[in-house]
Amino acid sequence: MHPASSVIFFTTASGAGFGIMSWLCVAILMGHYTLTPHTIVMGVIGLVLAGAGLLSSTLHLGNPQRAWRAVSQWRTSWLSREGILAVLTCLNFAGILALYLTSGVVLPWMAGSCLVLSLLTIIATAMIYAQIKPVPRWHTKLTVLCYLGFSTSTGMAVIASVSPTRYHVYLAFGGLVLAWVFKLLWWQRASRTSLSHDGSTTATATGLTGFSSVKLFEKPHMTQNYLMTEMVFEIGRKHAARLRQIALLAGGLLPFICLGLAIMTGQTAGFVMLSCVMHLIGVGVERWLFFAEAEHVVALYYGKS
Amino acid sequence: MTQHSIDTSPHVSDEVRKTTCYMCACRCGINVHLRDGKIRYIEGNRDHPVNQGVLCAKGSAGIMQHYAPSRLSTPMKRVGPRGAGEFEPISWEEALQTATDWLQPIRETDPAKLAFFTGRDQSQGLTGWWAQMFGTHNFAAHGGFCSVNMAAAGIYTMGGAFWEFGSPDWERTKLFMIFGVAEDHDSNPIKMGLSRLKEREAKIIAVNPVRTGYNAIADEWVPVTPGTDGLFVLALIHELMAAGKIDIDYLIRYTNAPWLVIKNPGGADDGLFARDKDGKALVWNRKTGKPTAYDKAGITPHMSGEITLPSGQTAVPAFQLMMDKYLDSKYAPEAVAQTTGISAEQIKQIAAQLAHVAFEEEITIDTPWTDWKGEKHDKMIGRPVSFHAMRGISAHSNGFQTCRAIHLLQILLGSVECPGGFRFKPTYPKPSTAHPKPGRGQGPGKTLSGPPLGYIQGPEDLLVDADGTPQRIDKAYSWDAPFSAHGMMHMVISNAYAGDPYPVDVLFMYMANMSWNSSMNSRGVMEMLEAKNDDGNYVIPKIIYSDAYDSEMVAYADLILPDTTYLERHDCISLLDRPICEPDTVADSIRWPVMEPDRDVRGFQSVLLDIGARLGLPGMVADDGSPKFADYADYIVNHERKPGIGPLAGFRGEDGTQSGRGAPNPEQLNKYIENGSFWSEELPEDARFFKHANQAYQDWAVKLGFYDAPQPVTFQLWLEPLAKFQLAAAGHGEHQPPDHLRSRIADHFDPLPDWYAPFEGEALEDGAYPLHAITQRPAAMYHSWGSQNAWLRQIHTTNPLYVPGPVCDEVGLVDDDWAYLRSHHGEIKVQIRRMEAVNSRTVWTWNAIGKRKGAWGLSKNAPETEKGFLLNHLIHELLPGSGEGLRWSNSDPITGQAAWYDLKVSIRKAEEGAGTSEPNFDAQKSTVTPGDSQLRYGQEW
Amino acid sequence: MTMLPPEPTKKLGLVIDLDICVGCHACAVNCKEWNTGGYGNALSDQDAYGSEPSGAWLNRIHSFEAVPMDAQGTPQPSDARIVHFPKSCLHCDDAPCVTVCPTGASYKRAEDGIVLVNEDHCIGCGLCAWSCAYGAREMDRASGVMKKCTLCVDRIYNENLPVEDREPACVKSCPANARHFGDLADPSSDVSVMVASRGGFDLMPEQGNKPVNKYLPPRTKTSRCASQTRDDEVPDLVSLAQNNQSTGILGWLDRTLDAIS
Ligand SMILES: Nc1nc2c(c(=O)[nH]1)N[C@H]1C(S)=C(S)[C@@H](COP(=O)(O)OP(=O)(O)OC[C@H]3O[C@@H](n4cnc5c(=O)[nH]c(N)nc54)[C@H](O)[C@@H]3O)O[C@H]1N2
Ligand SMILES: Nc1nc2c(c(=O)[nH]1)N[C@H]1C(S)=C(S)[C@@H](COP(=O)(O)OP(=O)(O)OC[C@H]3O[C@@H](n4cnc5c(=O)[nH]c(N)nc54)[C@H](O)[C@@H]3O)O[C@H]1N2
Ligand code: SF4
Numbered sequence A: 001m002h003p004a005s006s007v008i009f010f011t012t013a014s015g016a017g018f019g020i021m022s023w024l025c026v027a028i029l030m031g032h033y034t035l036t037p038h039t040i041v042m043g044v045i046g047l048v049l050a051g052a053g054l055l056s057s058t059l060h061l062g063n064p065q066r067a068w069r070a071v072s073q074w075r076t077s078w079l080s081r082e083g084i085l086a087v088l089t090c091l092n093f094a095g096i097l098a099l100y101l102t103s104g105v106v107l108p109w110m111a112g113s114c115l116v117l118s119l120l121t122i123i124a125t126a127m128i129y130a131q132i133k134p135v136p137r138w139h140t141k142l143t144v145l146c147y148l149g150f151s152t153s154t155g156m157a158v159i160a161s162v163s164p165t166r167y168h169v170y171l172a173f174g175g176l177v178l179a180w181v182f183k184l185l186w187w188q189r190a191s192r193t194s195l196s197h198d199g200s201t202t203a204t205a206t207g208l209t210g211f212s213s214v215k216l217f218e219k220p221h222m223t224q225n226y227l228m229t230e231m232v233f234e235i236g237r238k239h240a241a242r243l244r245q246i247a248l249l250a251g252g253l254l255p256f257i258c259l260g261l262a263i264m265t266g267q268t269a270g271f272v273m274l275s276c277v278m279h280l281i282g283v284g285v286e287r288w289l290f291f292a293e294a295e296h297v298v299a300l301y302y303g304k305s
Numbered sequence B: 001m002t003q004h005s006i007d008t009s010p011h012v013s014d015e016v017r018k019t020t021c022y023m024c025a026c027r028c029g030i031n032v033h034l035r036d037g038k039i040r041y042i043e044g045n046r047d048h049p050v051n052q053g054v055l056c057a058k059g060s061a062g063i064m065q066h067y068a069p070s071r072l073s074t075p076m077k078r079v080g081p082r083g084a085g086e087f088e089p090i091s092w093e094e095a096l097q098t099a100t101d102w103l104q105p106i107r108e109t110d111p112a113k114l115a116f117f118t119g120r121d122q123s124q125g126l127t128g129w130w131a132q133m134f135g136t137h138n139f140a141a142h143g144g145f146c147s148v149n150m151a152a153a154g155i156y157t158m159g160g161a162f163w164e165f166g167s168p169d170w171e172r173t174k175l176f177m178i179f180g181v182a183e184d185h186d187s188n189p190i191k192m193g194l195s196r197l198k199e200r201e202a203k204i205i206a207v208n209p210v211r212t213g214y215n216a217i218a219d220e221w222v223p224v225t226p227g228t229d230g231l232f233v234l235a236l237i238h239e240l241m242a243a244g245k246i247d248i249d250y251l252i253r254y255t256n257a258p259w260l261v262i263k264n265p266g267g268a269d270d271g272l273f274a275r276d277k278d279g280k281a282l283v284w285n286r287k288t289g290k291p292t293a294y295d296k297a298g299i300t301p302h303m304s305g306e307i308t309l310p311s312g313q314t315a316v317p318a319f320q321l322m323m324d325k326y327l328d329s330k331y332a333p334e335a336v337a338q339t340t341g342i343s344a345e346q347i348k349q350i351a352a353q354l355a356h357v358a359f360e361e362e363i364t365i366d367t368p369w370t371d372w373k374g375e376k377h378d379k380m381i382g383r384p385v386s387f388h389a390m391r392g393i394s395a396h397s398n399g400f401q402t403c404r405a406i407h408l409l410q411i412l413l414g415s416v417e418c419p420g421g422f423r424f425k426p427t428y429p430k431p432s433t434a435h436p437k438p439g440r441g442q443g444p445g446k447t448l449s450g451p452p453l454g455y456i457q458g459p460e461d462l463l464v465d466a467d468g469t470p471q472r473i474d475k476a477y478s479w480d481a482p483f484s485a486h487g488m489m490h491m492v493i494s495n496a497y498a499g500d501p502y503p504v505d506v507l508f509m510y511m512a513n514m515s516w517n518s519s520m521n522s523r524g525v526m527e528m529l530e531a532k533n534d535d536g537n538y539v540i541p542k543i544i545y546s547d548a549y550d551s552e553m554v555a556y557a558d559l560i561l562p563d564t565t566y567l568e569r570h571d572c573i574s575l576l577d578r579p580i581c582e583p584d585t586v587a588d589s590i591r592w593p594v595m596e597p598d599r600d601v602r603g604f605q606s607v608l609l610d611i612g613a614r615l616g617l618p619g620m621v622a623d624d625g626s627p628k629f630a631d632y633a634d635y636i637v638n639h640e641r642k643p644g645i646g647p648l649a650g651f652r653g654e655d656g657t658q659s660g661r662g663a664p665n666p667e668q669l670n671k672y673i674e675n676g677s678f679w680s681e682e683l684p685e686d687a688r689f690f691k692h693a694n695q696a697y698q699d700w701a702v703k704l705g706f707y708d709a710p711q712p713v714t715f716q717l718w719l720e721p722l723a724k725f726q727l728a729a730a731g732h733g734e735h736q737p738p739d740h741l742r743s744r745i746a747d748h749f750d751p752l753p754d755w756y757a758p759f760e761g762e763a764l765e766d767g768a769y770p771l772h773a774i775t776q777r778p779a780a781m782y783h784s785w786g787s788q789n790a791w792l793r794q795i796h797t798t799n800p801l802y803v804p805g806p807v808c809d810e811v812g813l814v815d816d817d818w819a820y821l822r823s824h825h826g827e828i829k830v831q832i833r834r835m836e837a838v839n840s841r842t843v844w845t846w847n848a849i850g851k852r853k854g855a856w857g858l859s860k861n862a863p864e865t866e867k868g869f870l871l872n873h874l875i876h877e878l879l880p881g882s883g884e885g886l887r888w889s890n891s892d893p894i895t896g897q898a899a900w901y902d903l904k905v906s907i908r909k910a911e912e913g914a915g916t917s918e919p920n921f922d923a924q925k926s927t928v929t930p931g932d933s934q935l936r937y938g939q940e941w
Numbered sequence C: 001m002t003m004l005p006p007e008p009t010k011k012l013g014l015v016i017d018l019d020i021c022v023g024c025h026a027c028a029v030n031c032k033e034w035n036t037g038g039y040g041n042a043l044s045d046q047d048a049y050g051s052e053p054s055g056a057w058l059n060r061i062h063s064f065e066a067v068p069m070d071a072q073g074t075p076q077p078s079d080a081r082i083v084h085f086p087k088s089c090l091h092c093d094d095a096p097c098v099t100v101c102p103t104g105a106s107y108k109r110a111e112d113g114i115v116l117v118n119e120d121h122c123i124g125c126g127l128c129a130w131s132c133a134y135g136a137r138e139m140d141r142a143s144g145v146m147k148k149c150t151l152c153v154d155r156i157y158n159e160n161l162p163v164e165d166r167e168p169a170c171v172k173s174c175p176a177n178a179r180h181f182g183d184l185a186d187p188s189s190d191v192s193v194m195v196a197s198r199g200g201f202d203l204m205p206e207q208g209n210k211p212v213n214k215y216l217p218p219r220t221k222t223s224r225c226a227s228q229t230r231d232d233e234v235p236d237l238v239s240l241a242q243n244n245q246s247t248g249i250l251g252w253l254d255r256t257l258d259a260i261s
């Protein structure tokens, strides 16, 4: 699939945003009923990230001026659900902040609903991809876990950079490990998941069964078309492997080491900030690969097998 | 929620104008929907005899053709060097006067100094007549490099050819063999026909080195090695003869198989027919044992044996000679398998199937009919086997004989013009003897003696000087290519450049991209067009060219006469030219300006008539010297070839009620337009089959004016005119070939269909060029035209070279590799694709996709120029070994047909990473304004 | 309205015969021609005369090369064949392209099952194209909306067209009659009968989309003898010489001539 930068930014940024909101709600629910200036900064960052992500997601639309229509089909469409949930989550969270700032009150039930909404938003985002059966590498619950994992890990990474408490650093550390466990599982599944994972082959795509091989002889058009640029994105095997290493290194190993150093040296602020930046970059690369490496079965009609 | 509601009955168009497509030469009927003065939609006309409502990809892309940015918009004269594309716009008056000034002196001194060659001309009735009136025999259209082998073999053998003049009986055929066809001119009818065969589960056998298109859907594939079909067919004939599976009754009735051929080895009459005192060929009456005129009703002749005639001559029935020849074991399936690449088993199987279907699955139609001898038949017997063949057969140096062999096979099976067989489209069949002979020059200021193209019957009809020097610039109708019924356009530039047989003064061309895809040796041709004499003048002094688009040829002309598009002009698809008839229907059609030109362009035919009038050519000026015809439309209606016979056969007579013959009708064009731009008439029931021998058909044809007296055809299996040439080659007669051509004529002019190896391969060192290289027409492109079409070019933006799997493995090639392809003439660099469904020694590509930079309104880095390529750079117009004053044309020795598909090549892998095809030429300067990058055609609706 | 309607009682669709399609692209170009001035926005083309020409098409023709195998499963490359393969929207019963659409622009018509895009509501998010396994939807780059085969909904019911022309443009134009249009819910319709008798099949049934359009398989072909049973009955030609040692072809000729006269 074509890795559109707006979509990569959207999923990464809004993922982190909702991750932050989720964590803050958890904190509230865990009894930290007061919001500090620190947490308010975090909350604002969360809202900004989520909002920027959502806005950027309209950049790849053919007709962004009609984007509002996208919230109408919650009964069937994960994209619609995501839009609605995202807005509700942001409103809910903004409500929490506003209430606190105006009256100093924090209502736990609001945090509870916000947490649920926020997690659902992340799930909805993930489901946009996980529901796509023609993309076998996406079509798995692991995709949802990965999105949840990276949302929480990036969310906590931001939180920890703003407020590098030991507690936050530990959580960031834990989130990082968990997210990468999911992602490694996802990658492992992906490596086993070919185009024909669900049984789709050039033979089933064309109905030309009973032959020893079926190969594309001529494309319908010699140059690229929308389907090819959008869904038959080609990325070299070597290139992909290199990028995976970078994603893992920048997004996992180096933040891991930084956080470890932070814990060991107590020089928290710098290391945590560094780890957060690297983690976000790494997740960006991971997201790029998430698209670039996802093969769509339509490629069977364009010479892939 | 409610469902979105839509308007399911939107307004489609303000008006529908019916005309004739010309995105190719198939000439389908189209309905052009207009909306707000623009073309909304083009669809097939359901009532039209050719396409019955369907439309091909090209036809459907007519909108993009019509509005292409590459359209020329004004007359131009060249200001830069030839080939550069530098022009200056001029007025029509200046253009027409320039042409007149160039041509007038020639006509007054030596009309042959004008070479007038038209390419994809559908108005040869007019252009040929114009040449005749001008007095130059240097005229032809593109047939000589296209398919004259097909046309000439068909006409000489049976009075009509596959090539547009006949078709399989799609409704009844049970076994259909298609030889060497990718698209053909009958593009839509063939597809419609194949579909009818499929519906009836009739069997289709495809003989073709490549298994794409029509061949892909065939039930059986014969992966023949290029150039060997003749041998394959003779092996089938061998099998059928040996098994007695031939239709003797049919041969007796309709062919010259029983005619007596004089046997006098070394004598001056050897191989000629024994004739009576009236010149009628004789047969040997079985009952009386006496020779009798062949046309006597009710006799059964001997088909074998030897007779001594009263004259003392020894003679044998032609059939005896056929048995002698074809029963020879060199035609046994086992003997030909290696050369043809077809297993003996498959050949035998096919022979058995042919015999089975022809003789065990006979069909009959209960329509009584009478033959030309007056014998009555109570039904029509059909042998439901039919064949079609085209350029895969004809574009070889043995194509004439191969095509004859295919006809012979059809005829032996009794399947020509019978129900279920191959059927002629009126105005065919027509014997070769009923066609005119090629016209001769009669000197300065004089017209030709007749139309420039025709059918010769012997050496006496050649257009050569006493010493054998060709009279025509292309050497058509010379000893080089005596039966070149369509001329040899592919030799014109090369000969004019070499001054062989003489230089010309003006080269006038129309609708032929001769500096590119329609020439062999394109680079060489470009150089010849650019070449200058020591005095600094061009070797070919003046070039006038009419094109509608900014083609590669435009850059090489001195004077450009910009034509309209096919939707902006009158045209006439005439029975006098290549008609659009179907076997049961006679038909002709017109085009008319369904769109007004928005540029300063004029229909070429009107321009030609204008120039003719300025030159004062007979027939083009009235008595007072004023132009006789206002324009082409006026000519179409009012020109008469003979009294009552004009370009259009429909709606004749003052009131428009007459067909075929009748006085000009001033309302004729309107009548055509009302009728969908065509006229058609069904053949009478009893005239539909056996047209060559059917009295009812012959009478009907006379009534419609195809000819003035019945012209039944006796199929000429033994072709006497060829025997005459062999006699001349052996030194007999007053007309003698030059010595260097004697053995070539003796060896290849066998009066019976024969096979010999194609010339190019034979002239090359063994194994140096082990592969055959051919092209195919893509269904969605018409030669070079398609690339300017925004929709079609997306389908064929470049052309890979398809290389058989075994060759890829040998050479180490994988998909998208670049490779060098080398012939005796040069080397090109191309990108390859692996393919299995192809003869294992044959590489191929789509034809005419490669473009020169700067042409066709395309950007300079268009894939057509960067990756597309032409095979033409590897094909030479002369055979290897030419030189020392001998210029052996790469053509069939009998007809002069260009032997495109004789090409032999070798292949090697190119260095990694390099990505442009070679040769790659400097850009020609575009003479048109580039089109918009983004198109949103129809957005306003 | 991205809820799928209850299973329509009428399912209009196409049946495409791979046994006769010659890959001529007529249907694809005619489709583009009809639709660029028809339903919704034009089917635009980009870099039309440049180095990377592309455009929106609703129907495209692919070709495949299929290598058969013998009874032992050994590939027979010398008997490879080309199959031309036209592809447009299959108007699936379980159309994921409809349910994923966030705006309701994509919908399946309740009355005849045609899957359409309401281009005035489409935001051009591309999700429907992602969800279509067949590549039947293409974004129009100029208008930013999703285009797809409309089954010529503006032809098949169009009262401004003669009755016989109320069929899809691709069906009308196909010179080989490889495309058929009709109601696949009606078992007695021509198309349903064709599907039943010729073994019509679904593309990628494993994707679970239940396409309405069906494809008819190419008949078995070999380079030797073909499908027709007739071939099995055709005996090898036996040479006359073998048949009748004494008279050979001349004897046969004599007998034949005797029979004629
Ligand atoms: N779409 C489209 N239609 C066209 C044209 C076009 O450019 N585009 N051009 C028109 C013109 S001018 C012409 S002349 C006709 C020509 O129409 P076709 O006769 O169809 O001509 P080609 O495409 O040259 O196809 C020749 C076929 O012969 C095969 N072949 C080559 N050598 C041999 C051989 O030795 N034996 C056998 N059995 N087969 C062989 C090739 O593989 C190819 O399939 O088409 C006309 N129609
Ligand atoms: N390698 C290889 N070469 C081949 C062949 C092959 O099979 N292989 N086939 C050969 C054959 S059979 C043929 S017929 C030739 C075809 O070759 P050409 O006859 O040269 O055919 P086109 O490329 O169509 O070029 C015709 C010219 O007519 C112009 N034209 C188009 N429409 C109009 C119009 O309305 N009015 C005017 N005045 N001009 C117009 C076009 O712009 C173009 O410049 O190619 C030959 N060349
Ligand atoms: S075959 Fe196609 S291009 Fe040729 S005349 Fe017919 S519709 Fe036009």
Ligand code: SF4
Pocket (backbone or CB within 6 Å): C088, C089, C090, C091, C092, C095, C096, C097, C098, C115, C131, C132, C133, C134, C135, C136, C137, C148, C209, C211
């Ligand atoms: S083919 Fe694709 S676009 Fe058409 S209905 Fe099915 S899923 Fe949707």
Ligand code: SF4
Pocket (backbone or CB within 6 Å): C100, C101, C102, C103, C104, C105, C106, C117, C121, C122, C123, C124, C125, C126, C127, C128, C129, C145, C146
């Ligand atoms: S591109 Fe348009 S039709 Fe497709 S899912 Fe998005 S809004 Fe719906």
Ligand code: SF4
Pocket (backbone or CB within 6 Å): C030, C031, C032, C034, C035, C058, C059, C088, C089, C148, C149, C150, C151, C152, C168, C169, C170, C171
């Ligand atoms: S039904 Fe209409 S829109 Fe669909 S592919 Fe055919 S022509 Fe195109």
Ligand code: SF4
Pocket (backbone or CB within 6 Å): C020, C021, C022, C023, C024, C025, C026, C027, C028, C061, C084, C086, C173, C174, C175, C176, C177, C178, C179
């Ligand atoms: S028009 Fe018919 S034969 Fe041609 S590609 Fe389309 S379906 Fe196949």
Ligand SMILES: [Mo]
Pocket (backbone or CB within 6 Å): B142, B145, B146, B147
């Ligand atoms: Mo041609």
